[in-house]
Each structure stands twice: as structure tokens, then as C-alpha cells.
Amino acid sequence: MSDLKLRVKEMIIERLKLEGMTPDQIEDEAPLFGDGLGLDSIDALELVLGIEQVFAVKIEDEAAGLRAFKSVQALTDFIAEQSKG
Amino acid sequence: MTDIPAHLPHRYPFLLVDRVLEREPGLRVVAEKLVTNGEPYLQGHFEGRPLVPGVLLLEMLAQAGGFLESDSLHGAAIFLAGVREARFKAPALPGDRLRLEVRAEGAYAGLMKLKGTVSCEGRDLCTATLLVKRL
Numbered sequence: 001m002s003d004l005k006l007r008v009k010e011m012i013i014e015r016l017k018l019e020g021m022t023p024d025q026i027e028d029e030a031p032l033f034g035d036g037l038g039l040d041s042i043d044a045l046e047l048v049l050g051i052e053q054v055f056a057v058k059i060e061d062e063a064a065g066l067r068a069f070k071s072v073q074a075l076t077d078f079i080a081e082q083s084k085g
Numbered sequence: 086m087t088d089i090p091a092h093l094p095h096r097y098p099f100l101l102v103d104r105v106l107e108r109e110p111g112l113r114v115v116a117e118k119l120v121t122n123g124e125p126y127l128q129g130h131f132e133g134r135p136l137v138p139g140v141l142l143l144e145m146l147a148q149a150g151g152f153l154e155s156d157s158l159h160g161a162a163i164f165l166a167g168v169r170e171a172r173f174k175a176p177a178l179p180g181d182r183l184r185l186e187v188r189a190e191g192a193y194a195g196l197m198k199l200k201g202t203v204s205c206e207g208r209d210l211c212t213a214t215l216l217v218k219r220l
Binding site for chain 2: 041042044045046048049052059062065
């Protein structure tokens with residue numbers, strides 16, 4: 001697992017208080033919302049704030065969120081891409 | 086700001102903000118609620134020992150949070166979506182001038198996270214994190 005992806009998973013677990021869950025239990029391609037991790041809109045806001053705090057990357061609007069929150073892999077790519085610029 | 090009913094749709098007996106002292110829309114609000122023995126809920130909470138119910142302190146913070154929005158909330162649909170880490174440290178009593186301080190922590194997709202403190206004479210009575218959803 002890439003270092004960034006591991007940090008993303010750790011941030012998700014910590015921020016959403018997914019107690020008892022470990023990074024390797026979160027599948028890279030599983031959707032974060034709905035069927036995958038089953039997160040809701042309040043969790044989405046927590047993630048937006050967590051991503052800003054931990055990775056200094058802003059999710060400006062819902063369109064960006066829709067792209068970033070597709071999966072852990074998508075979120076990792078999004079953060080990598082945004083922190084380059 | 087004293088024309089509270091022009092901004093909030095809440096009415097007696099559920100309008101729980103009397104005055105807005107400081108207001109930076111989207112960032113921070115400081116408001117006041119003056120507690121009197123005439124509050125209807127103090128009749129039964131409790132007989133002979135009036136104190137403001139803790140849930141109403143949360144409601145006061147939520148209503149103060151309404152002033153983070155620049156526009157009047159008449160006709161807007163805003164609901165409480167969550168309460169976290171609520172702490173009640175001391176009771177609010179008749180005669181108290183309650184200071185309601187609310188800060189916006191962030192927003193996404195119509196959902197806003199607020200941190201609020203109810204205090205009286207420099208002493209914190211209640212602190213909480215609120216989530217408010219605008220539909």
C-alpha cells in the first residue's frame with residue numbers, strides 16, 4: 001500500500017471514529033458512500049474537514065467531492081494531484 | 086442587531102435569542118438570551134427549582150447559528166442534523182444573561198458544522214458541536 005493511501009485510510013478511521021477497523025480492512029476501490037463503507041453526508045463533511053487539516057487540500061464543491069469520494073483510491077489520487085499544484 | 090424576528094422564523098415560546106452582539110456571516114456570531122422566571126418551560130422544569138433544560142441551551146446555540154447565514158431564514162429549510170460532544174457544566178438560571186457564541190468550522194453540500202459555547206459572566210455553562218443541514 002502506498003504511504004499516502006495508508007495515511008488517507010488512517011485519516012478516515014480516525015476522523016470518522018471507525019473503531020476496531022484497520023487500514024487493510026478498507027478496500028481501495030470500494031465506494032465510500034452507499035454500499036461500500038456506508039458513510040453518510042455528515043461523514044462527508046467530516047472527511048472534507050479532515051482532508052483540509054491533514055493534507056492541506058480543499059474540496060471546493062460537491063463536484064470535486066463526487067470525484068474525490070468515489071473510493072479510497074480516487075481520494076488518494078485527488079489528494080496527490082491537488083497537493084502537487 | 087435587535088430585529089431578531091426579521092431573521093429567524095422561530096416565535097414565542099420558542100424564540101430563544103434576544104439580541105445579536107457580533108456577527109461575521111459564515112464565520113462567527115455572538116448573541117444573547119436573557120433568562121427570566123417568566124419562561125414557560127421553567128414552570129415545570131422544575132417546580133420550586135427552575136433551571137433551563139440543557140436541550141434548550143443547544144437550541145439557543147442552533148438559533149444563534151442561524152445568524153451565520155447572511156440572509157433571513159424565513160422560507161428557508163434549515164434543520165438540526167446532529168449534536169456532538171455536548172457538555173453541560175453548570176445550570177442556566179432565571180436572571181442569567183446568557184452569552185451564545187457560535188463559530189463555523191466548515192461546510193459541505195449544505196451541511197454546516199458549528200462549535201458553540203453558552204456562558205454566563207465568563208463561566209462556560211454548555212459547549213457543543215452542532216451539525217445543521219440546509220435543504
